[in-house]
Amino acid sequence: MTQDQWGELRQNILRTIGENNFKTWIEPIEFAEMADGVATFNVPTNFIGNYVSQNFGDLILKQLTHAGENVRRIHFQVAAKTPARPSRASAAQPAAQTAPPRDDALPGAPLDPRFTFDTFVVGKPNELANAAARRVAEGGPVTFNPLFLYGGVGLGKTHLMHAIAWELRARRPDLNVLYLSAEQFMYRFVQALRDRKMMDFKELFRSVDVLMVDDVQFIAGKDSTQEEFFHTFNALVDGNKQIIISADRAPGEIKDMEDRIRSRLQCGLVVDLHPTDYELRLGILQSKVEQYRSQYPDLRLSSGVLEFLAHRISTNVRVLEGALTRLFAFASLVGREITMDLTQDCLSDVLRASDRKISVEEIQRRVAEHFNIRLSDMIGPKRVRTLARPRQIAMYLSKQLTSRSLPEIGRRFGGRDHTTVMHGVKRIEELRAQDGQMAEDLELLRRALEA
């Protein structure tokens, strides 16, 4: 690949990641060489190399492959520094025209343009977090410090943090707002230590008006980073600067976090993002469909599909969004309406993975109720047909609907051997194929268990 070709690829990358990201991360890197399927790039610092590799590595690799390069891997190396005393041959040459950006001069992490308050759907589970975030985003006098947002995976913490940052940038361009993840905080701290630039580091962090640190649980157990974070935190609070923190759990539950930090984190406003409920999931899906309309103007969506997804995918919003994106992409590819059947086909793996976990005990209870026998008889030793058949059905359903192995199932059926379970499962499979009543019973039970 030539420098010119890399120049063209960069344009594609710019279009994909936007100007801000591009300027910060891609512009400073240079294509060095392509050898043995490895594309090497020069980067001004390890920090930039690591960041680009983690966040844009796949994209760059895809672009290279697309352009016909036979590349397996990309590698970032810190470009050799200009020698302090230039050699005689190059003495007349000026040093590099533009100095590579220094880590300590880097802005915070890039903000995702999609994560704004406008695109954040509010429902009961997140209304308090949303209200608190909006209040902080007004940029008025600091009333609670820090604002601590926490919640499970993919429930919108990062989205809300970015939304605050965007809003503050628009309303209060005079404020110096710094957003970064706790991991990046650590990176910079370690780098400052190594490069003996702690004074610069301290100065940088103490000069911000609003500090936002995402995923703070990351620094738990990392003693010196915690210590530095604590000092930064105190200095900012003393200076009446706003701090906003997010984590995947409440401050009191972050293990390996020093007590004094934990109590500091708790002294402002602590709000949690609760797991989504059906209404919120449906709202998010509807809002995403609106956003997709411009991208897929011709796509038709059968009624009931969004309700079905909101009902079935209850894990986290990221999975929900991913499912919808895949569904739209697939439907537009095959040029078909998004029906219930197409949804089930296209998302079978996601739907299976987010199935509610059913326990063997629940199955035994249901089946016992269905056939009107006692639960103790279901797991007891009696072998009369009226008990043995329901028992086999329960074994069969346990195999189908749980991830338990045959020996584990056997143990839950009064310590029976795994071959007994295997035999029971086989017998029901046969009966299911021959006997309509059996097939119907099984279907009824399965639906009742999955409801």
Ligand SMILES: Nc1ncnc2c1ncn2[C@@H]1O[C@H](COP(=O)(O)OP(=O)(O)OP(=O)(O)O)[C@@H](O)[C@H]1O
């Ligand atoms: N209420 C919401 N309205 C609209 N989109 C949402 C909402 N909640 C989450 N999302 C979307 O879900 C995805 C995951 O959210 P986000 O990255 O903010 O989660 P997180 O809580 O930071 O998760 P993690 O713990 O993995 O860092 C994002 O694309 C975000 O836009």
